[in-house]
Amino acid sequence: MPWSQPRMMLEPSRILSDDHLEAIHNKSLLVLEEIGMDILLPQAREILASAGARVTGERVRIGREIIEAALTTPPSEFTFYARNPARNIRIGGKWIAFGPVGGPPNCSDLDRGRRPGTLADNSNFLKLSQFFNCVHTSGDGSVDALDVPSPTRHLNIMRNKVHFSDKVPFVYATGRERLLDSLEITRLARGVSVEQMSREPSAYTVINTNSPLKLDNPMAMGIIEMARRGQICVVTPFTLLGAMAPITMAGALVEQNAEILACLALSQLAMPGAPFVYGSFTSNVDMRSGAPAFGTPEYMQACIIGGQLARRYGLPYRTSSTNAANGLDAQAAYETVFSLWGAIMGGGNLIVHAAGWMEGGLVASYEKFALDADLLQMVARFLQPVIVDDETMALDAILEVGPGGHFFGAQHTLARYATAFYQPLISDWRNSGQWTEAGSPLAPQRANALWKQALAEYQEPLLDAAISEEIDAFVDRRVAEGGQITD
């Protein structure tokens, strides 16, 4: 499918009444006022204290007037600038953007099995993200590159990211200097001034609070530095029901909402109007093992209510497409589509982990990436408007064919059949006989062929030679300096 950004043509779903939504909101404010959050970074505590928050040791209690002020400044919709302007996207409103897998330490494919990720794998996932037009960002974290020493890893990954993709980038908030390195590479790749970049959101990071109610140093630095540079902060508490959050949905959402609002306050105090995205990742756990579960009924409910909260605040909304399957079987598929159902009907604007994510985030799968590309294309096609006019209502064709006939040979059909329907990448619609004769191939085999074809057909996007040299010089210097250990 050609590059385009889907829009949510349906009304997002609502599970909670307005009254119940207000109850969650008010209880979140009470949590921030009476319990507060532990914020480890002194600078962050100072910023909040200067607005009137009460600080006792690491504990910061935030009054509702601070939250209410913070809610007035962030944009509800904005442009996210890519190094290739044709790949700019809109975040917020009815716009939907899909981001690929981010963060797993491992990767897998049918040929080489499950293994720790390398820089080569990381590059492959960047290329797959670039190749498929249904993916709108250059890669969340893709798979981690465990063969590169930690202090220089971000430099190598970012250099590859802007080489292999011209889509909008994710940057890791694993410490101030690393973050600034990544932003500098992003700026060089765009070829814009510091000042222009501060007006044009050009990178996003994800802040996972240390739920419950705690914010560590790299995360707090990420919020402050991204905001001060006008870059996009997506705050997504990792609120698993019964583990890091109350076991009841309403309680987990109170906690999620409180943590997001605290981070919003920090962001907007650091820079009023900084782009900020409300993220929901609330899900349940397997109560026998404590392992996270995804694509569950509870996950879907949380997705939808999270969207109600985001819209109540006029904030863009981030969700995910997830699953906890070990193999690329029916479970992987149904958990993923249930996730997408929740993510889309919840009104998600930025839907990440949407290609390649498996095992609850422990594995980036090559085959799952290919399969997900098909799913995302199907969702995009589903969201295209249905045209109703005399041409499409086709009275002439119905008259021409008449009762008991068929439309295969009708002029109305012949003029449209080549593009009328979505052509799937993975689905096999042959009849049983043909399918058996072909060796009864299942989805994983077809996905295996598809990602290989995608990598074979992948073309590196143009990057100005002078810019490429600048980036190389920057990365080489920083690597020579030893890179950066986390703050």
Place this chain on the structure above:
Amino acid sequence: MPWSQPRMMLEPSRILSDDHLEAIHNKSLLVLEEIGMDILLPQAREILASAGARVTGERVRIGREIIEAALTTPPSEFTFYARNPARNIRIGGKWIAFGPVGGPPNCSDLDRGRRPGTLADNSNFLKLSQFFNCVHTSGDGSVDALDVPSPTRHLNIMRNKVHFSDKVPFVYATGRERLLDSLEITRLARGVSVEQMSREPSAYTVINTNSPLKLDNPMAMGIIEMARRGQICVVTPFTLLGAMAPITMAGALVEQNAEILACLALSQLAMPGAPFVYGSFTSNVDMRSGAPAFGTPEYMQACIIGGQLARRYGLPYRTSSTNAANGLDAQAAYETVFSLWGAIMGGGNLIVHAAGWMEGGLVASYEKFALDADLLQMVARFLQPVIVDDETMALDAILEVGPGGHFFGAQHTLARYATAFYQPLISDWRNSGQWTEAGSPLAPQRANALWKQALAEYQEPLLDAAISEEIDAFVDRRVAEGGQITD
């Protein structure tokens, strides 16, 4: 999960504006007035002619005043009576009922492969439908019993159906006498008079018009006889885009809607107020082979717009959970969940083929049945309300655990953890190590174990001995008479 009937707590989705919906409605009326339908049964033509329809040979042109009158009489919601009153269900409004697979000539399981269905297989699917509480009917057609001669097949199947299940039954409309046989067995099983049964819908049939715009004898008889006996008629045109209907969604829906409205007129003229369900099965085809495709973006759109039309008319709405996969792989799962997404968000009241259907309806799969039971339970759980009150918002638990703690040991968690979350039947949430050690089982193997367990644990529901004897006497007599060839 215990027996219960889900309700649609979300607002059904809308794709078309009210104006576009009216355009489809008006164009459908125009089709019926100007093109008309070929109706093969003279009795049906006479009924329509007596209301003012213009009849020329087999062609019947139906004026809008006939349709408008017919739209005023059917109930928008009603009770569907089972032989066990505890299994009565509601059809219409916000109620959702799931029906299992219906009609495939073949069945399959992992042990015995793909093969023609037998009466023993038919019985097994009846037992699975009875066993799983998330399935609300005793079986659409289940799998066909190809080892029983056609004239007596319906008698054997219906006897088994009322023995093996106490849920509401489907009856086949494959001719007048066969239909009346099935209704008589249904009546005997309920132990009610003809008069009581005529007031209490106790069986449903599905009328697939011979699209485009044609109605054969058994189907027309089905509409008339079911209506006259106060039984439920579900009219579902088989309108595949580009094959039996225009290739454009709007055109296919005009045709679907026209066919349903014609059948509605016949039904309500035969018996004003007879229960009538609006069915949508519109989907696309593989344009290379003409094979039907299901769970596609086009299918989802048709599901949702079909629901808009049904609600415009105040009619209960029938949808399906479908797929065109050959194997129980990711494709089978994603096409099914996309179907369910369309069916549920479309506001489907009666969702059939929802357990066990594969290969576009050519196969009833034992493993798919077990897997679908899990999917239906997840949908039911997703649709349960989220309770928001002081208990569930859990401020005390958040205070007790505090920043940086965890909720595993909190009193609030311990009091709820056993029932807090949906426990899946199929999903395997073990970590990669444990899963690999267990032999890396995939969903089909788990589903295989589940259906065997279900059949092993299945218990035949009570049926009064006198009633059982009456049914045996009836069936034995009709079999001795040679059963019934189709009309």
